[in-house]
Amino acid sequence: MKQGTRTNTVIDAIQRKINSRALKPGEKLPSIRGFAATMQVSPSTVVEAYDRLAADGTIYARRGAGFYVAPLIQPFAVAKVGPELDRAVDPFWVSRQSLDAATDALKPGCGWLPADWMPHNQMRQALRSVGRAEDALLADYGSTKGADNLRRLLARQFIDEGLNTGPDQILLTPSGTQAIDLICRFLLRPGDTVLVDDPCYFNFQALLRAHQVNFVTVPYGKNGPDVDQFEQALIQHKPSLYITNSALHNPTGATLSPQVAHKILNLATTHDMVIIEDDIFAAFEPAPSPRLVAMDGLDRVIRVGSFSKTLSASVRCGYIVARPDWIEALVDLQVATNFGGPSPLAAELIYSVLSSGSYRKHMEALRSRLDTCRSEVAAKLAALGIEPWLMPRGGFYLWCSLPGGVDSADLAKAALAGSMVLAPGNVFSVPQSMGGFMRFNVSQMQDPQVCETLERVLRTVRSGIG
Amino acid sequence: MKQGTRTNTVIDAIQRKINSRALKPGEKLPSIRGFAATMQVSPSTVVEAYDRLAADGTIYARRGAGFYVAPLIQPFAVAKVGPELDRAVDPFWVSRQSLDAATDALKPGCGWLPADWMPHNQMRQALRSVGRAEDALLADYGSTKGADNLRRLLARQFIDEGLNTGPDQILLTPSGTQAIDLICRFLLRPGDTVLVDDPCYFNFQALLRAHQVNFVTVPYGKNGPDVDQFEQALIQHKPSLYITNSALHNPTGATLSPQVAHKILNLATTHDMVIIEDDIFAAFEPAPSPRLVAMDGLDRVIRVGSFSKTLSASVRCGYIVARPDWIEALVDLQVATNFGGPSPLAAELIYSVLSSGSYRKHMEALRSRLDTCRSEVAAKLAALGIEPWLMPRGGFYLWCSLPGGVDSADLAKAALAGSMVLAPGNVFSVPQSMGGFMRFNVSQMQDPQVCETLERVLRTVRSGIG
Incomplete structure (x- = not known):
C-alpha cells in the first residue's frame, strides 16, 4: 500500500x-x-x-x-454535503457571484430582471400610500398566516389557473425560497430521497442539500419530465418528494403538457409522493399552462410562488398553497422559526401594487418586451454558434447549447475574469450532465458589451481546446 | 397483561x-x-x-x-416532538393567540409595545425617503450579507457595548428568530443537547424543538444562571449550545452580573460549548450590562438581535455577529434557504430610522415612559396580591408570582374567555416548574380593563380552588 x-x-x-x-x-x-x-x-x-x-x-x-x-464537528457547510463539485459550477458560488456582483458587472447569468424593468412607479405609489397607513401596519408583527387582503387577492387569481381555494389555504412567507424551505422542514428528514429534474433550478439543489437528502433525477424534456424514467425512478428509489416548475421551467423555459402532467400526477398518487410546484414564473406565461396543483386539487401537490421576479425582490414575500391540515402545521413551524410570516409592510406593498389598475398593463407590456428581446438575443447568440434548446413561450431565460466542445464551466470562469457572471449548465444538473449548456437571461443582455465579452471569451476558450 | x-x-x-x-x-x-x-x-x-x-x-x-x-410518516408537528404539554401552556398556542388576537383584545401577555409607542414619525419619514430612492433598492435582491450601511452602523454601536468588530462579521437576516434558526441549522443536529435557562423565552423552546434537540435547564437567578448547577449540567449532559438573553433576560428582566458572566464563559470554554446571546432587549437598558460576547471577543459566543421591539416588527430585520469563518458558512446557508438576507427595503428603512437624529431622543423618552409605567403597574398588581420577582432595570416585562395556589395556566385559560391574552409561567419553563408565575407586559396594561379583567378572573380561579 x-x-x-x-x-x-x-x-x-x-x-x-x-x-x-x-x-x-x-x-x-x-x-x-x-x-x-x-x-x-x-x-x-x-x-x-x-x-x-x-x-x-x-x-x-x-x-x-x-x-x-473540533468543537463543532460538522458546522453545516452545505456545499460539503454533496459530491465535490467543480467550484465553477457550485450553486453557491454562482448565487453569491450574482448577488454580490458590482453594480456595473454584466450579469447574463443572473435570475432577475433589470431594476428599471420592474413596476417602480406602482411601487413608489404604494410606498407613499403605506406612509399614511395606521401605526399598527408599520409597527406590529401581523397575523400568523399573513395579510388577509393579499391572501384573498391570491385566492381569486388562482381561480384563473383552475385552482379553487380559499384564503385559509394560503400561508404567506418571507420569500419563495423560504416557502420551499418550510415545506421541506415539514416533510423531509435527513436521508430521504427527493426527485428533481435534470436540469433544475440550482437553488433547489442547494436548499435540499441543507436538508441532507439524497437526490434522484429524471431528464426534463420539451413537454416535461421523461415519463418512463419518472416511473422507474419512483419504483426504484421511492422518493418522498418531487420539486419542479411547471409554468416556464427553470432553466429550460419548457412547459408541461397536459398528457405528461396527468401521467406524472397518477404516478405520484400510485407511489404516494408529494409534489412541490414552484410557479414563480407563472405571471410571465402568455396564458396559464397545465398545472399539477389544479389537476390534483391540493391533495398531494403544494403550490409555492413569490413576487420577486415580477414585482420586487427587495420587498420580499412568498406564499404556500396547500391542504388545510398541512397549512396549520406549517403555521406552527413558521411561528417557531420566524415568529410569524412575512413583513406586514411588505405584504401591504405587494397587495397595493398587485391591486393597482396599472399593474396588469405593466405585465402585458413586460411580456411583449421580453418576447422581442428573446428573439433579438437568440439571433445574436446564433451568430456565435450558441443555439437555444427551445424557444420558450415566455419569461427571460434561454437554455442554450454551446458550440462543439466548449465546456460551460470553463466559459463561466473565463467570463468572470472579464466581470461577467454566467450560469453554466452543470450548476443546474445534479448528475453533472449539462456541461455543454448555458442559461442566458435575455433581459440582462441589452448592453452590447455582453455579446462582445461573450464572443471574446468564447474565442479564448475554444483556442484553448483547439 | x-x-x-x-x-x-x-x-x-x-x-x-x-x-x-x-x-x-x-x-x-x-x-x-x-x-x-x-x-x-x-x-x-x-x-x-x-x-x-x-x-x-x-x-x-x-x-x-x-x-x-400514512404518506408522510412524520410531517413535522413541532409540538409533538417534546413532552405533551398542557395546551394552555403550549408555546405555539400562546404565540398564535397573541399574534392572531383581535385588534381590540387585551394583550398583557404579548411580547411587544403598543403600535403607538413605536417611532412612527421616524418610520413615516423613512418611507417617504425610500420612495425617492433609486430603482435598484426597490427591485433587487441585495447583497448576501445585507446592506453595508446598516452593518457599518451596527458595528459602531457595538463598540459602546465593548464589542470590537467590523461589518464583515455581521450578517443581516430577515428576523431575529431567523438569525437564531440559521445558527441552529449550522450548529445543531437532531439529538444534540441544548442548555436553556429556567425560565427562558418560550420561542427558544419552540424553535429548538423544530431542531429535534434535547433540553437541559438551569435555574435563572437574579444575577444570571445558577453557576454550580450550570457546571453540573455541562459535566453531566455535555450540551453543545447555550442560548440566553444577557441584557434584560426574558421573561425575568434580570441582568447578568460580571462575576456570573465570567464564570459562565470559563465553563463554556472548558466544556467546549457555543453560546448564543440574544440581546434583543439591549436598547431598553439604562446602560449596557456585561455581555458574554464582549468578554469572549467573538470566539465561541454569537450575538443575535433585531429591531422588532424598539423600531418595528412589521419592517423586520435581524442580525448575527460571529466569527468570520462562521459568518461565511452562514451566508451559504442563508443563500440556500432564503436566497439572500433581509429585504433591502427593510434594511434601508431600519438604517434610516436608526441614523435619524431624533431616534436617540425617542428611545430616551421610551425608557423613561417604561420606568413610570413599570412602577404604576407593579403597584396595581400588588393590590391584587401579584408580586414582581424583581424590579428590572428596564424593558417592558414584569415576572410575577401569583397569590398562593393560583396556577397561571388556569388563569390564562379563564382570561382568554374574557378576550385577554396572558403569558403563563410554564410557557417559559421546559421542566414546567413555573406554574406559580406570570409574565406581564407593562406597556400593554394602560387600559384599566386589563386590571379589572385580571381581578375578576383571579377571583373566579381562586374561588375554584377554595
Whole structure:
C-alpha cells in the first residue's frame, strides 16, 4: 500500500468515528502511537493524517496536549454535503457571484430582471400610500398566516389557473425560497430521497442539500419530465418528494403538457409522493399552462410562488398553497422559526401594487418586451454558434447549447475574469450532465458589451481546446 | 397483561417499525391475523391498535385493502416532538393567540409595545425617503450579507457595548428568530443537547424543538444562571449550545452580573460549548450590562438581535455577529434557504430610522415612559396580591408570582374567555416548574380593563380552588 493510500485510510477511519459520534466534539483523538498500532501503520502516517484533518478544521491541536475533535464537528457547510463539485459550477458560488456582483458587472447569468424593468412607479405609489397607513401596519408583527387582503387577492387569481381555494389555504412567507424551505422542514428528514429534474433550478439543489437528502433525477424534456424514467425512478428509489416548475421551467423555459402532467400526477398518487410546484414564473406565461396543483386539487401537490421576479425582490414575500391540515402545521413551524410570516409592510406593498389598475398593463407590456428581446438575443447568440434548446413561450431565460466542445464551466470562469457572471449548465444538473449548456437571461443582455465579452471569451476558450 | 397494555405494545411495535423505516410511507401494514400471531395477542387487540394509529394519522385504511403507513410518516408537528404539554401552556398556542388576537383584545401577555409607542414619525419619514430612492433598492435582491450601511452602523454601536468588530462579521437576516434558526441549522443536529435557562423565552423552546434537540435547564437567578448547577449540567449532559438573553433576560428582566458572566464563559470554554446571546432587549437598558460576547471577543459566543421591539416588527430585520469563518458558512446557508438576507427595503428603512437624529431622543423618552409605567403597574398588581420577582432595570416585562395556589395556566385559560391574552409561567419553563408565575407586559396594561379583567378572573380561579 502506498503512503498516500495509508494516510487516506487513517483519515477515513477517524472521519467515520466522528460521523458516527464514536468521537464527539471536544473529545481527544487516539494517541499517535496507539492509533498507529491499531491501524498497523507507522506513527508518521498518523501524524500526516492528523495534520491534514487539522488543516481542514475537522480536528485541532492543543499545545502539548494532543489532537481534539473540533468543537463543532460538522458546522453545516452545505456545499460539503454533496459530491465535490467543480467550484465553477457550485450553486453557491454562482448565487453569491450574482448577488454580490458590482453594480456595473454584466450579469447574463443572473435570475432577475433589470431594476428599471420592474413596476417602480406602482411601487413608489404604494410606498407613499403605506406612509399614511395606521401605526399598527408599520409597527406590529401581523397575523400568523399573513395579510388577509393579499391572501384573498391570491385566492381569486388562482381561480384563473383552475385552482379553487380559499384564503385559509394560503400561508404567506418571507420569500419563495423560504416557502420551499418550510415545506421541506415539514416533510423531509435527513436521508430521504427527493426527485428533481435534470436540469433544475440550482437553488433547489442547494436548499435540499441543507436538508441532507439524497437526490434522484429524471431528464426534463420539451413537454416535461421523461415519463418512463419518472416511473422507474419512483419504483426504484421511492422518493418522498418531487420539486419542479411547471409554468416556464427553470432553466429550460419548457412547459408541461397536459398528457405528461396527468401521467406524472397518477404516478405520484400510485407511489404516494408529494409534489412541490414552484410557479414563480407563472405571471410571465402568455396564458396559464397545465398545472399539477389544479389537476390534483391540493391533495398531494403544494403550490409555492413569490413576487420577486415580477414585482420586487427587495420587498420580499412568498406564499404556500396547500391542504388545510398541512397549512396549520406549517403555521406552527413558521411561528417557531420566524415568529410569524412575512413583513406586514411588505405584504401591504405587494397587495397595493398587485391591486393597482396599472399593474396588469405593466405585465402585458413586460411580456411583449421580453418576447422581442428573446428573439433579438437568440439571433445574436446564433451568430456565435450558441443555439437555444427551445424557444420558450415566455419569461427571460434561454437554455442554450454551446458550440462543439466548449465546456460551460470553463466559459463561466473565463467570463468572470472579464466581470461577467454566467450560469453554466452543470450548476443546474445534479448528475453533472449539462456541461455543454448555458442559461442566458435575455433581459440582462441589452448592453452590447455582453455579446462582445461573450464572443471574446468564447474565442479564448475554444483556442484553448483547439 | 391487561387489554390496554397489550394494545399499547402493538402500537409501540408498529411505531418502532415506522420510526426505523422498516415500514415506509405508503407501505402496507402486516395483516391483522398475521401480526396478532407475531405479537401473540388476539386479532381484536391488533384491530384496536390499528384503529388508534389511524385516528392519530400515523396510518390509514384503504377501503377493502387493509392499513397503510400514512404518506408522510412524520410531517413535522413541532409540538409533538417534546413532552405533551398542557395546551394552555403550549408555546405555539400562546404565540398564535397573541399574534392572531383581535385588534381590540387585551394583550398583557404579548411580547411587544403598543403600535403607538413605536417611532412612527421616524418610520413615516423613512418611507417617504425610500420612495425617492433609486430603482435598484426597490427591485433587487441585495447583497448576501445585507446592506453595508446598516452593518457599518451596527458595528459602531457595538463598540459602546465593548464589542470590537467590523461589518464583515455581521450578517443581516430577515428576523431575529431567523438569525437564531440559521445558527441552529449550522450548529445543531437532531439529538444534540441544548442548555436553556429556567425560565427562558418560550420561542427558544419552540424553535429548538423544530431542531429535534434535547433540553437541559438551569435555574435563572437574579444575577444570571445558577453557576454550580450550570457546571453540573455541562459535566453531566455535555450540551453543545447555550442560548440566553444577557441584557434584560426574558421573561425575568434580570441582568447578568460580571462575576456570573465570567464564570459562565470559563465553563463554556472548558466544556467546549457555543453560546448564543440574544440581546434583543439591549436598547431598553439604562446602560449596557456585561455581555458574554464582549468578554469572549467573538470566539465561541454569537450575538443575535433585531429591531422588532424598539423600531418595528412589521419592517423586520435581524442580525448575527460571529466569527468570520462562521459568518461565511452562514451566508451559504442563508443563500440556500432564503436566497439572500433581509429585504433591502427593510434594511434601508431600519438604517434610516436608526441614523435619524431624533431616534436617540425617542428611545430616551421610551425608557423613561417604561420606568413610570413599570412602577404604576407593579403597584396595581400588588393590590391584587401579584408580586414582581424583581424590579428590572428596564424593558417592558414584569415576572410575577401569583397569590398562593393560583396556577397561571388556569388563569390564562379563564382570561382568554374574557378576550385577554396572558403569558403563563410554564410557557417559559421546559421542566414546567413555573406554574406559580406570570409574565406581564407593562406597556400593554394602560387600559384599566386589563386590571379589572385580571381581578375578576383571579377571583373566579381562586374561588375554584377554595
